[in-house]
Amino acid sequence: MKQQRLVLIGNGMAGVNVIEQILKHNKEMYHITIIGNEPHPNYNRIMLSYVLEGSKTIDDIVLNDHSWYKDNQIDLQTGTAVTHIDTEAKKVYTDNGSVFSYDKAIIATGSQPFVLPIPGVDKQGVIGFRDIQDCNQMMEAAKTCKKAAVIGGGLLGLEAAKGLVHLGMEATVVHLGNVLMERQLDDIAANMLKEELERQGIRFAMEKQTVELLGDERVTGLRFADGSVLEVDFVVMAVGIVPNTSVAKASNMEVARGIVVNDLLQTSAPDVYAVGECTQHRGLCYGLVAPLFEQGAILAKHLCEIETKGYEGSVVSTKLKISGVDVFSAGEFQDQADMTIVRMQDDWKKIYKKILIRDNKIVGGILFGDVSESARLQKLVNTQTEMTDEVYASIMGGGACCGGGNQAALVAEMSDEEIICGCNGVTKGSIVTAIKEQGCSTVDEIKSCTGAARSCGGCKPMVEQVLQYVLGDHFDINANKQGICGCTTLSRDEIVAQIQEMGLTTIKEVMYVLAWKNPEGCSKCRPALNYYLGMIHPTTYQDEKASRFVNERLNANINKDGTYTVVPRMYGGVTTAEDLKKIADVAVKYDVKMVKMTGGQRIDLVGVQKEDLPKVWAELDMPSGYAYAKALRTVKTCVGSRFCRFGTVDSIGMGIALEKKFERLDMPAKFKMAVNGCPRNCAESCTKDIGIVGNDGGWEIYVGGNGGIKARVADLLCKVKNDEELIEICGAVIQYYRETGKYLERTSEWVERMGLEMIHQNVVEDVENRQQLFARIELALAQVQDPWQKVLQDQETRTKLFEPIKVESLS
Numbered sequence: 001m002k003q004q005r006l007v008l009i010g011n012g013m014a015g016v017n018v019i020e021q022i023l024k025h026n027k028e029m030y031h032i033t034i035i036g037n038e039p040h041p042n043y044n045r046i047m048l049s050y051v052l053e054g055s056k057t058i059d060d061i062v063l064n065d066h067s068w069y070k071d072n073q074i075d076l077q078t079g080t081a082v083t084h085i086d087t088e089a090k091k092v093y094t095d096n097g098s099v100f101s102y103d104k105a106i107i108a109t110g111s112q113p114f115v116l117p118i119p120g121v122d123k124q125g126v127i128g129f130r131d132i133q134d135c136n137q138m139m140e141a142a143k144t145c146k147k148a149a150v151i152g153g154g155l156l157g158l159e160a161a162k163g164l165v166h167l168g169m170e171a172t173v174v175h176l177g178n179v180l181m182e183r184q185l186d187d188i189a190a191n192m193l194k195e196e197l198e199r200q201g202i203r204f205a206m207e208k209q210t211v212e213l214l215g216d217e218r219v220t221g222l223r224f225a226d227g228s229v230l231e232v233d234f235v236v237m238a239v240g241i242v243p244n245t246s247v248a249k250a251s252n253m254e255v256a257r258g259i260v261v262n263d264l265l266q267t268s269a270p271d272v273y274a275v276g277e278c279t280q281h282r283g284l285c286y287g288l289v290a291p292l293f294e295q296g297a298i299l300a301k302h303l304c305e306i307e308t309k310g311y312e313g314s315v316v317s318t319k320l321k322i323s324g325v326d327v328f329s330a331g332e333f334q335d336q337a338d339m340t341i342v343r344m345q346d347d348w349k350k351i352y353k354k355i356l357i358r359d360n361k362i363v364g365g366i367l368f369g370d371v372s373e374s375a376r377l378q379k380l381v382n383t384q385t386e387m388t389d390e391v392y393a394s395i396m397g398g399g400a401c402c403g404g405g406n407q408a409a410l411v412a413e414m415s416d417e418e419i420i421c422g423c424n425g426v427t428k429g430s431i432v433t434a435i436k437e438q439g440c441s442t443v444d445e446i447k448s449c450t451g452a453a454r455s456c457g458g459c460k461p462m463v464e465q466v467l468q469y470v471l472g473d474h475f476d477i478n479a480n481k482q483g484i485c486g487c488t489t490l491s492r493d494e495i496v497a498q499i500q501e502m503g504l505t506t507i508k509e510v511m512y513v514l515a516w517k518n519p520e521g522c523s524k525c526r527p528a529l530n531y532y533l534g535m536i537h538p539t540t541y542q543d544e545k546a547s548r549f550v551n552e553r554l555n556a557n558i559n560k561d562g563t564y565t566v567v568p569r570m571y572g573g574v575t576t577a578e579d580l581k582k583i584a585d586v587a588v589k590y591d592v593k594m595v596k597m598t599g600g601q602r603i604d605l606v607g608v609q610k611e612d613l614p615k616v617w618a619e620l621d622m623p624s625g626y627a628y629a630k631a632l633r634t635v636k637t638c639v640g641s642r643f644c645r646f647g648t649v650d651s652i653g654m655g656i657a658l659e660k661k662f663e664r665l666d667m668p669a670k671f672k673m674a675v676n677g678c679p680r681n682c683a684e685s686c687t688k689d690i691g692i693v694g695n696d697g698g699w700e701i702y703v704g705g706n707g708g709i710k711a712r713v714a715d716l717l718c719k720v721k722n723d724e725e726l727i728e729i730c731g732a733v734i735q736y737y738r739e740t741g742k743y744l745e746r747t748s749e750w751v752e753r754m755g756l757e758m759i760h761q762n763v764v765e766d767v768e769n770r771q772q773l774f775a776r777i778e779l780a781l782a783q784v785q786d787p788w789q790k791v792l793q794d795q796e797t798r799t800k801l802f803e804p805i806k807v808e809s810l811s
């Protein structure tokens with residue numbers, strides 16, 4: 001049979017998903033041309049929020065690279081905009097003069113950001129957030145701009161604001177109404193959300209109508225209807241979207257808000273279909289991916305001449321993609337007179353759950369703080385399931401309901417066409433096929449085979465349920481589990497729990513009792529176990545030097561030429577003429593190759609021979625700077641109130657006090673601090689594990705900053721009024737990190753994993769818990785001793801570790 005020519009206009013998520021499905025149904029039926037005006041191959045637009053937030057790169061979000069088009073003999077035209085279609089001659093015209101004939105055409109041109117019709121929107125520094133180019137522009141702007149306004153407190157605006165805060169900008173969300181995400185949340189959930197986002201550093205200007213963007217060429221501020229002004233140097237417009245209908249309009253097709261389509265996604269022109277955000281179906285335009293995939297599944301079948309029932313519309317659900325903030329909303333969300341509402345609000349744990357019931361059928365729901373049942377709630381809303389005691393118990397918690405059994409029943413009832421992974425449009429049927437025909441037996445295998453669970457991860461519990469449903473007893477939920485290394489399938493938390501519960505005291509014992517595959521362990525698990533055991537048993541554990549990395553064994557940093565670097569401590573970055581003299585004398589005497597200032601305000605003696613290390617340390621007679629250790633490295637300070645005219649507090653004094661207090665203690669990874677005398681932040685608190693800034697007569701405490709390979713701006717944890725509280729909270733944060741961090745996990749990752757809220761709850765709000773953490777860190781600190789003092793007093797260690805091996809001459 002002769003191949004028909006299929007032209008897809010728009011190389012985005014909805015259109016390419018249709019093509020993927022057509023290729024699955026019938027690879028031979030069409031010769032396919034895809035015309036897209038972006039310069040990139042198809043990518044996952046929803047992941048742009050993660051790119052901005054820094055947890056993904058552009059490469060990570062490409063869905064189909066150029067080889068996919070080539071392998072499927074698809075003619076891809078990038079950077080090409082379609083101008084119009086001659087629907088009688090069946091030709092597609094583009095802005096570069098090329099023309100493509102078709103038998104069938106699909107318009108999938110998506111939407112564009114709505115731009116407020118106010119003066120100044122065309123100034124430099126004002127953008128929407130829709131594509132890779134916008135994302136790149138925001139990342140570039142963050143290098144020079146300081147203050148951003150995000151107009152619009154919907155899903156996009158909030159995700160953009162969080163991304164900008166991550167990039168180091170001060171971001172204010174300017175919102176028209178008095179509640180955020182008013183299309184998905186009721187007042188209670190919206191207020192909880194706002195509080196949480198404020199804690200994460202986002203600022204809000206609520207009930208503000210922007211009437212003008214100020215500035216000459218470049219934006220300098222926003223003027224509001226009430227006359228007030230917000231000074232900014234960058235603006236992101238996130239006030240909604242408008243379907244891209246220009247191609248359809250120029251081709252005389254029926255267009256309302258979107259391109260009008262029927263249940264088979266047919267437009268008013270013969271053989272021209274439309275799918276995705278550009279469409280209007282039964283009066284509705286959608287702005288989320290799940291409905292677009294549902295439309296796509298139907299269109300692909302129809303184009304492959306497979307019988308299908310038409311598209312009847314979708315019940316939408318949303319999940320905000322901001323780490324540490326769990327919000328989910330599905331279906332209806334505002335109380336109505338004809339509804340019964342089930343509501344649970346826990347202000348202490350910051351959890352809110354609401355189920356909306358009409359005629360005893362579940363028609364909507366909101367989850368905040370605990371979204372573990374989101375997939376289930378979504379399904380209940382989609383199928384308008386009857387409310388029962390069991391459903392109540394499983395969603396609201398506290399009941400003995402066996403969620404698993406019900407989940408299984410839910411999965412069994414789902415049709416093959418139902419979408420399990422909303423982000424990637426993966427149906428139950430595709431997952432079942434991947435299990436039955438491609439032998440997938442773990443979530444990871446399903447992920448790489450079908451794409452399910454590869455974006456927000458919200459569908460993972462449902463994917464597990466499908467695996468359980470198809471494989472029955474053969475499904476091993478633990479098969480997905482990644483142990484801390486190849487020697488075990490146990491996670492960090494499981495190992496720590498077992499050490500505590502079973503009272504395990506040595507590395508060997510842990511490996512034996514917990515059935516390590518490799519009885520000797522490996523270079524990954526041995527140092528980790530050494531750390532966990534030391535952290536759990538601070539007074540009794542005998543540190544196993546042999547299980548530490550070489551730098552820590554020798555208390556010095558090894559260089560690539562086999563020499564070592566010596567870094568003496570300089571508390572708070574302050575030194576004395578006497579110490580400088582000693583450093584100079586040692587450098588001359590031991591022929592040190594380089595004397596270098598470090599970024600942490602101290603001095604590196606680079607290029608010391610191994611055998612000279614004990615002598616160098618003895619002559620320096622200064623404390624070790626721990627530059628080799630997974631422990632507190634430096635506390636960087638600014639001049640502060642002692643000399644600086646802006647200084648509001650004694651940052652040097654506090655820096656020295658903190659460094660003396662918390663030095664030498666083992667932590668999961670290296671740890672850096674900084675103390676600043678005012679918000680000018682000369683000592684860069686924002687990139688430190690704990691950063692402290694003097695402000696308003698007190699201190700601000702920031703956590704989770706990192707200036708290294710994966711830069712992250714620290715989050716404001718809290719503000720305190722006095723020095724004692726500051727030291728206690730810092731101690732509690734460090735101990736909480738020591739007790740819950742994974743070995744080698746920096747606080748930047750730890751804060752993301754735990755969530756700022758959880759850390760705040762444990763070290764700030766719960767005063768009793770904070771004091772207990774502080775008591776435990778005091779106990780651990782009481783055991784530490786300068787390692788070089790120990791070595792200098794121990795001739796056996798000196799000989800074993802540092803003296804050259806003498807080779808006896810045989811002659």
Ligand SMILES: Cc1cc2nc3c(=O)[nH]c(=O)nc-3n(C[C@H](O)[C@H](O)[C@H](O)COP(=O)(O)OP(=O)(O)OC[C@H]3O[C@@H](n4cnc5c(N)ncnc54)[C@H](O)[C@@H]3O)c2cc1C
Pocket residue numbers: 009010011012013014015035036037038045046047048049080081082083108109110111129130131156244247275276277278286287288289290292319321423
């Ligand atoms: C930052 C961000 C985060 C999001 N997060 C989520 C989320 O978490 N969950 C969710 O469900 N949804 C989310 N969305 C919405 C989701 O991305 C869209 O619903 C989805 O991408 C729409 O798919 P589409 O194919 O209809 O449009 P698009 O993906 O926009 O694709 C349309 C393509 O057509 C091209 N085009 C337009 N006109 C022409 C022309 N004349 N000629 C050629 N090409 C043209 C466009 O450049 C574009 O590449 C997010 C959107 C953004 C911007």
Ligand SMILES: NC(=O)c1ccc[n+]([C@@H]2O[C@H](COP(=O)([O-])OP(=O)(O)OC[C@H]3O[C@@H](n4cnc5c(N)ncnc54)[C@H](O)[C@@H]3O)[C@@H](O)[C@H]2O)c1
Pocket residue numbers: 116151152153154155156157159174175176177180181182183208209210238239240241286287288318319320321
């Ligand atoms: N996690 C997700 O699911 C996700 C993430 C990002 C984007 N999206 C989708 O992308 C699309 C665009 O998102 P969006 O947030 O721009 O759209 P939206 O329509 O959901 O929200 C726009 C917000 O801007 C506010 N607003 C309108 N005019 C304003 C004004 N003059 N000043 C201040 N605020 C004003 C509205 O009250 C509304 O809350 C939507 O379809 C959304 O669903 C989804």
Ligand code: SF4
Pocket residue numbers: 638639640641644645646647648651676677678679680681682683
């Ligand atoms: S942070 Fe403030 S107090 Fe410290 S040196 Fe800079 S300007 Fe002075």
Ligand code: FES
Pocket residue numbers: 420421422423424452453454455456457458459460
């Ligand atoms: S629903 Fe987001 S990854 Fe599946």
